[in-house]
Structures are given as structure tokens and as C-alpha cells.
Amino acid sequence: MDDLLKEILLINSVSGDESRISACLRNHILKRRSSWNVSPEIFFGEEFQENILLVFGEPKTAAFAHMDTVGFTSRYENQLVPIGGPEVISGTWVQGQDAVGGIRCRIEEKEGNLYHDFPRAIQRGTVLSYEQNIRTDPGTIQAAYLDNRLGLYALLKLCETLEHGVVVFTTYEEHGGGSMPFLLRFLYEKWAIKQALIADVTWITDGVHLHQGAVVSLRDSFIPRKTFLDKIVRLAEESGVPYQLEVEAAGGSDGREIQMSPYPIDWCFVGVGAENPHTPAEKASFFDLDCMIKLYQYLMQNL
Known part of the structure; x- marks a missing residue:
């Protein structure tokens, strides 16, 4: 490569x-x-x-x-909204950045909704993408x-x-x-x-x-x-x-x-x-x- x-x-x-x-x-x-x-x-x-x-x-x-x-947009109450058609696998690491600082967390699906496990609220509209591992x-x-x-x-x-x-x-x-x-x-x-x-x-x-x-x-x-x-x-x-x-x-x-x-x-x-x-x-x-x-x-x- x-x-x-x-x-x-x-x-x-x-x-x-x-x-x-x-x-x-x-x-x-x-x-x-x-x-x-x-x-x-x-x-x-x-x-x-x-x-x-x-x-x-x-x-x-x-x-x-x-x-x-593909990726995700942060919503409310730790929810995420898909961008495009990402394959949602619970436990997958995603990352991003908002005005407070860097973000690294996992996604999970519950009852048809997507959530993140970041320990603080992520600012609304923040874009998250898969953590890269080549x-x-x-x-x-x-x-x-x-x-x-x-x-x-x-x-x-x-x-x-x-x-x-x-x-x-x-x-x-x-x-x-x-x-x-x-x-x-x-x-x-x-x-x-x-x-x-x-x-x-x-x-x-x-x-x-x-x-x-x-x-x-x-x-x-x-x-x-x-x-x-x-x-x-x-x-x-x-x-x-x-x-x-x-x-x-x-x-x-x-x-x-x-x-x-x-x-x-x-x-x-x-x-x-x-x-x-x-x-x-x-x-x-x-x-x-x-x-x-x-x-x-x-x-x-x-x-």
C-alpha cells in the first residue's frame, strides 16, 4: 500500500x-x-x-x-442517526470532534434506536465516523x-x-x-x-x-x-x-x-x-x- x-x-x-x-x-x-x-x-x-x-x-x-x-449524527439523549447506510454492529468504535473536545465511543442498538456510550453529552449535530484500522x-x-x-x-x-x-x-x-x-x-x-x-x-x-x-x-x-x-x-x-x-x-x-x-x-x-x-x-x-x-x-x- x-x-x-x-x-x-x-x-x-x-x-x-x-x-x-x-x-x-x-x-x-x-x-x-x-x-x-x-x-x-x-x-x-x-x-x-x-x-x-x-x-x-x-x-x-x-x-x-x-x-x-457513511457515518452518524449525534442527536439527543445519547442517540445517533445514521448517515447513509452504515452497518450497525453493537460495540463498534466511532470517533469525532465537537467544541468540547475529541470523542471516541462505541455504538449500540436498542429497540431499533442507535446510542453511544460516551461519558458526556455530545453536542447535537456532531458527525461521527468509524475509527480507522488499516x-x-x-x-x-x-x-x-x-x-x-x-x-x-x-x-x-x-x-x-x-x-x-x-x-x-x-x-x-x-x-x-x-x-x-x-x-x-x-x-x-x-x-x-x-x-x-x-x-x-x-x-x-x-x-x-x-x-x-x-x-x-x-x-x-x-x-x-x-x-x-x-x-x-x-x-x-x-x-x-x-x-x-x-x-x-x-x-x-x-x-x-x-x-x-x-x-x-x-x-x-x-x-x-x-x-x-x-x-x-x-x-x-x-x-x-x-x-x-x-x-x-x-x-x-x-x-
Whole structure:
């Protein structure tokens, strides 16, 4: 595991509180872009909130990765409210910060409600996230927030060689979205972008396995246009990069907001599978991550 992946894994960025990871990505981009094959035009700032867009050359395709993670909001009487869909396992350690000081406590579920065991009241609205514990072996990584730190990492590596395309780091994906509509309008009106790839993490299932390559999703709870899927699968086959085809009836990504948008933009999820989704112990394969990066390099060059 290289230093960049470790750095972004250690930064909290629950949906709605993405400012720290956004700043980290901007710093990395500004330091490294002069060494990339093409130095991109960068769009960020108040009119983009915490979102970041990098425009390389003459783009036809955009690749998206969301910066946010699941977590919890403190409520009243030691209660917590989920942000996104965290897997609630009693005894799990969470952490955060309010005006009084640092917070480290455990969560527990009682009669359908969530509580924390911190010895004092936590200020209302404080955001808590899983305590990070990164574990690696020669083939796998296990940690919180692989969803979607692996997507961020893959697109940052893509930036090193990308000549034409847009890379977009988005917010709010885990809690229903909200940033994609104005980003899509900007991309479509300024560059007529009509193709999109979603760099994200999916689940290990009976059809998606660790160490079997990148994942090209043919559908989740939404269904991309088949002519575009056929093109992606053909290019994936031509690339020689190991990949798996996913078919699911549930789940979603930033692709759902593309499909629900008023713009004629085709999309496809291309990512990696992970075990134990939305827990502090998500587990993924380094081989699959490498395949994802190589497949993005090929797709963005040939779409």
C-alpha cells in the first residue's frame, strides 16, 4: 500500500462533511499535476462546494468518484442517526470532534434506536465516523471507507497518464446524492459530455469475487443503456485486463443521478468488489484495484 492510499484512508469525510478530503485531494493535485502527462484545468471553490473537476485535453468522457462515507449524527439523549447506510454492529468504535473536545465511543442498538456510550453529552449535530484500522497482507487490504477511497485512489492514478477526459470527485453520494445535478449541467453545457464511468466499490457476492479483476456492472437498481454497456464490455475484452461482470437488483451509485438527469449521458459502473460493505472492516484485493486502474486507463483512452 502506498502513502497516498494510506493518507486518504485516514481522513474522515462523512456525507455533508467532505471539506477535509477535498482539501487533501486539491493539495495532491496542485503538487503533482505538473508531472502528469497533461496538466488539467481545475475547477473547485464555493460555486462547486467541495466537489472538484479536472479537465484534460479535449474531453468526451467523464469519470466520477465520490469522496464521502457513511457515518452518524449525534442527536439527543445519547442517540445517533445514521448517515447513509452504515452497518450497525453493537460495540463498534466511532470517533469525532465537537467544541468540547475529541470523542471516541462505541455504538449500540436498542429497540431499533442507535446510542453511544460516551461519558458526556455530545453536542447535537456532531458527525461521527468509524475509527480507522488499516490492515494489509500481500494480497488484500482491510479498513473502513474502502468505499470509496479505492475509487478516489484509482482516479488519482488515472490522472497521471490521462490525455483527454474529465475526472470528477463528488460529494453526498452515500446519503442520496445532490451534487451531481449541477455538476452534470456544467459538464454537458461546457463540453457536451455524453459518456460517464463511475469509479466506486461494490459488494462481493456469489458472482463477484476477490482477486478476479475489476468489476463492470451491467445493472444495479438502475439499468444503463445496453448499447453503451456493450461498448464497455467490448473495450474491456480488448484491453486484456481481467474483469468480472456484475448483475444485481439493488444498490446504486452516482450513476443513478446521471440516469435521472435531463441530459443524454450514458454511464457504466466500473470498480472493485469488497467484503463487509459499510463496516469498519471492508476488505478488497490489491490485484483487483490494479486491474481497475488499468481498465480506466484503457477505457478513457478508447471511448
